[in-house]
Amino acid sequence: MKVLKYLQLPFFFNAGVMLREVEILADLHWRPHYQVKHYEGEWSAIPLRSIDGKSDNIIISPSNDKEYGDTEFLERSPYFTNILHNFKCELQAVRLLKLNAGSSIKEHRDADLNYEKGEVRFHIPVITHSEVEFILDNERLYLKEGECWYMNFNLHHHINNKSSIDRIHLVIDAAVNDWVIDLFNDADCPIKKEIEDTSRKFNVATTNQIIQNLLEMNTETSIKMANDLAKGL
Known part of the structure; x- marks a missing residue:
């Protein structure tokens, strides 16, 4: 089975206009990222x-029962609002993320944050530099200002800002719906890469070993458990 590793979408946005809106917000409203173990420097x-649309809350909840809403910062940002109107799906957290010059995000993965799940x-670079290293599953990606990318963050990734400028991205989290499915199958997407789902291979192999161990126990309960596991493969 293949999974989507990354995809450049057929959208392009005006980085200069985005940067002007960032500058209006930037003086007072940058908040340190709460995942302090994941980075060095300033993020x-x-x-x-x-x-709940709270302007002082940058925490993302994996729970589906959380209600996301526009903050006062989005209400002050007509171009960012216009950008979001292009995404015909349920929007969750939307953030401007800044990785300061000389800072880095350590290698990690965001479990199940991928299209198949x-x-x-989506990442839209507002300001970036050729010396920003964005590494996804051991492959360096080159994201240019104004482009829009999907990346499979269930894979290991890390970022090193080796440049002299602060890198800023507009980052949009959303739920998959028919619009997203159609978009991801659009032949006009400039760049698309799929890879084998090695995590599933590992899980299948592990499950098969567990099934074999249960069958060797040869009890009524272990055989039932083995059969139940086999049905899930």
């Missing part, structure tokens, strides 16, 4: 959509 956010994250 911060401005929430444009957050849980029903959640997508």
